[in-house]
Amino acid sequence: MRSLRRHPKLVLVMLCAAAVLAARSTAADGEYGGEYGDGPAADAGLSTRVARLYEDAAVATRRYEAGRRAAQAAQGRARKQEELLGRERRELAGLRDDLGRIARAQYRDGGGVPLAAQILLADGPDELMRGQHAFSRANVALDHAIGTSRRAAARLAAAEGRAKAAWKAVERRRTELAGVKKDIEDKLEQARWELQGRADASVAAGACRGAVRLDQPERDSSQAWVAPVETYTLSAGFGRDGTRWANRHTGQDFAVPIGTPVRAVGAGRVVRVSCGGSFGIGIVLRHDDGYYTQYAHLAAVAVDQGDSVTPGQWIGQSGTSGNSTGPHLHFEARVTPEAGSAVDPVKWLAQRGVTLG
Missing domain, CATH: 1.10.287 (Helix Hairpins)
Known part of the structure; x- marks a missing residue:
């Protein structure tokens, strides 16, 4: 075998390739899109x-x-x-x-x-x-x-x-x-x-495992807004006091089993998919009217950041990740994508023709 020392350019190319691979591996371990274990x-x-x-x-x-x-x-x-x-x-x-x-x-x-x-x-x-x-x-x-x-x-x-x-x-x-x-x-x-x-x-790793692509069900295209889950029991509501929250409850909880398909309540774009913290695995959407919605404590996500979504599209599956006492979906309606700007999601959905109950 010929010595690599005789081909300094080849050595340089291989080192650059190794550096690129290492950078990609490091980036994959960040907040979004990571792969580990048995893989996506x-x-x-x-x-x-x-x-x-x-x-x-x-x-x-x-x-x-x-x-x-x-x-x-x-x-x-x-x-x-x-x-x-x-x-x-x-x-x-x-x-x-x-x-x-x-x-x-x-x-x-x-x-x-x-x-x-x-x-x-x-x-x-x-x-x-x-x-x-x-x-x-x-x-x-x-x-x-x-x-x-x-x-x-x-x-x-x-x-x-x-x-x-x-x-x-x-x-x-x-x-x-x-x-x-x-x-x-x-x-x-x-x-x-x-x-x-x-x-x-x-x-625990602070690294989302990437989106899974679920077979989407047939949807009623005439509905501009829908509830975030199809079958549910309402649990903790907006503004509720309790020891589980730093101040007051900032969303509406839907008690559903783990793995329940979670739906985009309206058309919009995915602005954030995150893992870790009190919300666990969560998704934030920006809707066409300028409001944002958050879907937290998920077990899996089915969209990537930047994806466009339609009303009723499955964007993830419910779970009990993060600061959660049992399987449920935590849903918020917000003025901004950040926590602290939430409005009453039940009234917000009612204004769009979606009555919860």
Whole structure:
């Protein structure tokens, strides 16, 4: 191998390249866009998996609820069937009573007397014919009653069998759906805390792990403003006193599970993505009307600084990073991008047609 000392220019080029790589590595460890550990590709995979599990859980929940409604409908049908079966049972009991009455009437009317004896005991041919005619009618009535009773008993047995089979099928389906739903929710819970663990590591290092690109859902383009999360419970409100804040609470908290998709409330541009501090992982947007919104305590971000966003676009996933006592989204509306300029976000959204509750 030739000595590098014979090629001083080559040595200089290699040293410059090494310096550039080192500078890039140092820059990547700053406030935004850092990579470490198992890398952003793994982060993207985990965030995507959480988002998909949310969708799967929603589908499973809808199917389970449909199964539950089907079970309730089946219960209603079963109750009606029970009413019908009750009537059938009463009719069958009545038919059996009729059979008893016919049998007793035949016995009283000589239905059990041999024909030769009837001829001997009859006062004449007319009386004998009348007796035979009455006996024939009684036999027809008896045969009809027996046939009706048998058909009613068969209908009753068939109806009871159908009711039991239908109920078992509904219960089996509901049990299957409940199992699928629980399995997805268990996987989602595990993935949520894995996502939060990576977020906590980012905050501890003070280095964001970079944006993950989530598959965006279909959005209603007619909505200029939306709530920052789709399903939520409002918790701590603006201006609230408490030991958890230096002065008063500066935003509105939305209690949501870890990994819940967080939406841009309106069109704008990403002016800051940061990690560390009391807000943990957070995003600040500047909107077209000059106001700013902040989304804090996130577990992951799905936008880069400088990106344009549209109303309802998923910009991150909720978490419990930073100074947080549990999973939630801290949302602020501000006059400037800096803390300390917040306005009441509930009223701010209401002025834009978004009512929280």
